[in-house]
Amino acid sequence: AxxxxxxxxxxxxxxxxxxxxxxxxxxxxxxxxxxxxxxPNQGLQLLLKYLSGSTLVKxxxxxxxxxxxxxxxxxxxxxxxxxxxxxxxxxxxIRFSGGYNKLIFGAGTRLAVHP
Amino acid sequence: GAVVSQHPSRVICKSGTSVKIECRSLDFQATxxxxxxxxxxxxxxxMATSNEGSKATYExxxxxxxxxxxHASLTLxxxxxxxxxxxxxxxxxxxxRDRRTGNNQPQHFGDGTRxxxx
Numbered sequence: 507a508x509x510x511x512x513x514x515x516x517x518x519x520x521x522x523x524x525x526x527x528x529x530x531x532x533x534x535x536x537x538x539x540x541x542x543x544x545x546p547n548q549g550l551q552l553l554l555k556y557l558s559g560s561t562l563v564k565x566x567x568x569x570x571x572x573x574x575x576x577x578x579x580x581x582x583x584x585x586x587x588x589x590x591x592x593x594x595x596x597x598x599x600i601r602f603s604g605g606y607n608k609l610i611f612g613a614g615t616r617l618a619v620h621p
Numbered sequence: 622g623a624v625v626s627q628h629p630s631r632v633i634c635k636s637g638t639s640v641k642i643e644c645r646s647l648d649f650q651a652t653x654x655x656x657x658x659x660x661x662x663x664x665x666x667x668m669a670t671s672n673e674g675s676k677a678t679y680e681x682x683x684x685x686x687x688x689x690x691x692h693a694s695l696t697l698x699x700x701x702x703x704x705x706x707x708x709x710x711x712x713x714x715x716x717x718r719d720r721r722t723g724n725n726q727p728q729h730f731g732d733g734t735r736x737x738x739x
Contacts (some may be wrong), residue, residue, distance in 0.1 A: 538725045549627070549714050549730035550665075557725055596664065600725055604670070604678050606653065607724040609716070611664045 510539075510597045512612035520620050521589055527582040527615045529597035538600040539580045540609070541571055545593050553595075556580060567591070592619045623649050625717050627731030635739055636707060642700045642734045644715030650695035651717035655728060656688075659712040671698040695720065705738045712736075 513528040531537060538557050542550040554565025561573040571582045580597060597612040624647040632640055644654055652673045657665040669690050670678040677690035687709075689701040698717075702709050712735055716728035 540727060542730075547712075547733070547735065549625075549732040550716075551730070552727045555727055606670050606678065608667055608670065609655070609728055610667070613664045616662075 509601075509610060510599050510612035512597055512615050514615050515613065516616045516618065518618045518620060519587055522586045524585050525583065525587050525591075525617065527595050527597075527617065529580045529582065529612060531578050531580060531597075531599050533578070533599065537573075537575075539571075539573065540598040541565065541569070541580075541582050542596045542598060542611075543567075543593050544596065544614075550596065553582070587617070587619045589619050589621060591617060593617060623717075623719060623729040625715065625729045625731040627715055627734055629734060630732060631735040631737075633737045633739065634705065637704055640702045640705055640736060642702075642713055642715075642736075644698045644700070644717065644731055646696045646717045646719075646729070649717075649719040649721070649729075651698075652695060652720045654692060654698040654715055654717045656690060656698075656700050657714045657716070659714060659733075661712075665714060668700075702736065705736070707738045710736055710738045 509532050511530045519525045540555045541553040544550050553569050554563045556563050556573045564570045569584050595615045598609050600607050601610045626645045628643045654671040656668045659665045668683045671690045671692040673692045692698040712733050714733040716730045718728050
């Protein structure tokens with residue numbers, strides 16, 4: 507079954523520095539990957555998605571991710587972070603189960619941007 | 622963009638009471654909605670898949686009689702936590718998929734409900 511592993515539970519970084527949040531997936535079939543952001547006490551907001559096509563995906567708020575099939579990775583990157591990027595980030599994959607396409611989340615990575 | 626409204630945002634109640642949480646898609650129709658549970662500093666765990674006009678499909682380990690789901694229309698799904706106890710305290714989040722889009726397209730999430738059982 508498809509699953510995702512987020513390798514870092516927390517990532518501290520200084521403002522205006524680049525950041526990479528790692529995500530690896532396991533799958534034997536077609537892969538559909540997503541990154542979501544969650545601010546405190548809120549739901550999830552979609553940052554970007556990979557369904558097919560170009561392996562470099564650009565999302566909102568200056569984030570991008572690269573789908574790497576050989577390394578089964580979908581790491582999230584931003585060249586220069588802001589204080590407002592402090593949040594929880596979730597990588598997710600579609601899993602077909604019980605007749606439905608369900609979204610399965612990784613454990614999450616807490617991004618803490620310091621001044 | 623697509624908006625999912627979840628109500629209430631926060632509820633505090635006594636042990637033994639039942640609590641209903643609503644999830645509405647405001648500007649699109651959703652034949653399928655999903656209910657997740659999130660413990661502090663943890664990921665979202667899928668509880669059940671809600672289908673308009675039919676019974677919900679529950680994930681393994683989720684008590685059907687404890688978490689009642691009703692999807693009465695294409696824009697509304699409700700989750701009722703019956704006879705709630707302190708261990709049911711959690712953050713509950715719903716999501717919905719626009720029926721006009723493919724099954725691999727992103728889901729739209731509500732802002733969640735913080736449930737605290739005293």
